[in-house]
Amino acid sequence: MEQAPRDPERQLQPAPLEPLGCPDAGLGAAVGKEAAGAGEEDSGVDTMTHNNFWLKKIEISVSEAEKRTGRNAMNMQETYTAYLIETRSVEHTDGQSVLTDSLWRRYSEFELLRNYLLVYYPHIVVPPLPEKRAEFVWHKLSADNMDPDFVERRRIGLENFLLRIASHPILCRDKIFYLFLTQEGNWKETVNETGFQLKADSRLKALNATFRVKNPDKRFTDLKHYSDELQSVISHLLRVRARVADRLYGVYKVHGNYGRVFSEWSAIEKEMGDGLQSAGHHMDVYASSIDDILEDEEHYADQLKEYLFYAEALRAVCRKHELMQYDLEMAAQDLASKKQQCEELATGTVRTFSLKGMTTKLFGQETPEQREARIKVLEEQINEGEQQLKSKNLEGREFVKNAWADIKLCSHADQYVQKGNSSLDQC
């Protein structure tokens, strides 16, 4: 069950598609599906299809990338890459897939979708996008966003993103997500109309600001620490890996210099000539082999980056808990002080120093009517406060329950095997 809907519009079933075998009620069911849902974050359509209802019904692929030119918000010419998203529904009977939707989206639209999901599902670890700009580059050339290799790796990353959302028991039912796949024009306006930007907690942007929280859920605090450390170690790993790749490139390329000199040397030799010529040729081949090797390694780096971004997403959820808990505690504190004020007014005793108390002393006591009025206001506020506190408490508890379930969904350790295998190729 999702959070108490503040905005009834955003929570809709994707009508034209088949009824989901997916849990439609109760978080308990969703948690229960953990076993079925687990392991879905792997890349590749194959591992996803056989475990999840949703993907049995439809297939999503980001099949192509195209360079486009257009005008941006400031009416300036720009070049960007658009990606083709194709959605297919699979017929039960013969397993054939039929293309139901096909549209083009650019990276910024994916970003918009994700930002929306982050706001509306704060307790969900939202799958990460591939990086916006090429980071941890090992060679100056790779920093180009238009580089075909970069575009290809991004295409794969975007596909994984969509597949992971589609396989998530809660996110898959979001209407905006559905529209992202089906409604090319006007989608941006639709998203913006939800007003999600206003709901976004700006405090989330201040990553390192500390909020003194007295009773956070220890699991979340620990998880936040873990995700911080994981981010730190993976960033370090990626940085060093980039330097390693750079140096390795240098080693191979310098060997290429042998090619020419061996060839020149072979010209003055009789018996040795052929051998030297051949040696020179092989040095050239060796030197050029590094390009493919390092390109393959980029895929490994991409997987590490996925871990990095997932850790970020995880941290965000922990952070939201922290903020929620903070708000809760602040509200409770506020309520307590209001109650006290009310009591003081009612009984006429001033136990604590207050501005009101001072002014009363200086300027004389207020009239009983005024006092009554103030007591009434305070009582109303107290009531409100208590209500708020109750709902916040409820919210907080719901959040913790949902988030924890979702975190469980994400945690699996078998991605590292893929990582290990690709490391072998680098050897």
Place this chain on the structure above:
Amino acid sequence: MAGGPKALPSTGPHSLRDMPHPLAGSSSEEAVGGDSTPSPDLLMARSFGDKDLILPNGGTPAGTSSPASSSSLLNRLQLDDDIDGETRDLFVIVDDPKKHVCTMETYITYRITTKSTRVEFDLPEYSVRRRYQDFDWLRSKLEESQPTHLIPPLPEKFVVKGVVDRFSEEFVETRRKALDKFLKRITDHPVLSFNEHFNVFLTAKDLNAYKKQGIALLTRMGESVKHVTGGYKLRTRPLEFAAIGDYLDTFALKLGTIDRIAQRIIKEEIEYLVELREYGPVYSTWSALEGELAEPLEGVSACIGNCSTALEELTDDMTEDFLPVLREYILYSDSMKSVLKKRDQVQAEYEAKLEAVALRKEDRPKVPADVEKCQDRMECFNADLKADMERWQNNKRQDFRQLLMGMADKNIQYYEKCLMAWESIIPLLQEKQEAK
């Protein structure tokens, strides 16, 4: 002196103990006198012993220094009928470097062990200690006394103090190998190996006494030496010697380039190594954060560590085995070019004297004796030089074949070590996957 004996055959990398008795049958002779090239890693081996004793054209001398085996060696050699009509009868080894600390200086000496059946040697075996200066002295004497021949190069005399440690194991070992090569090349030479200075170098208990005595020798030889360095200028170098000169110029140039590239590669590899040494441990740090993943991550870290070690071994090998040979051949080329110049001098002198006689317009039926002597000297020089060039070319081919194959082998070994390291953690990762 013209022509000279042919180049000694390669006997292959067999220990003499493994060789069948010469009288056992004709097939055994092939085993002894075959033309097999020794496997490259023998040249690169660092342990002392048989493996070190590869001569430029591939032969090996006697194995150990025990009297029993050397006498059996001599027996075999006396009865042996070599294919080319030549018998290897002189073996020299340079080993056992030792540091000597004296009040005035500290220096290294090397043990020179000689085994020979030649009549020029009083004893069948000698063992003496020599330092670099002595080698340097020997080379100068050879240059003086055998000006028509190509004298092998010595490793560089001067090292920049502070940059290179003259007493480090690596430096001493590199030098020892080069000195050993130097003596073996002389040993292989049909003329140089019979040089009396060489004999004294190998046998004398007190070389310094002989050196002092040698100054007197020098004055007697002074005349002929002066002749060689007379100030005549040659108009044109004959085609074949010009070709040799051009060849040596280009050859040295190319080797110089290869040397620079190799140095650059080593530098890049070292920088790569530095990064690798930081990379591996990060996996360990990560593994400390994890539960189930801890073991595989630690495994990856260890694996990278192994690859780093393998790379370090490769760069050491390249520095110690590959670069010195390149430099040696560059020095060789330089000294050979000087010999070519000396030859030019001799020819120039002859032509000048001949011209002088022609200009005199005397009706002498025969050419004066000193002009004839000049002609003789020139023709001998030419013949010696040509023979030495051919020998040098053969040896050079062998040496470079070994060198380049050795380099290839070292690289292959490096990759094999890395492959092994990564393959060893596959089971660790797979087992984890199956557990899931």
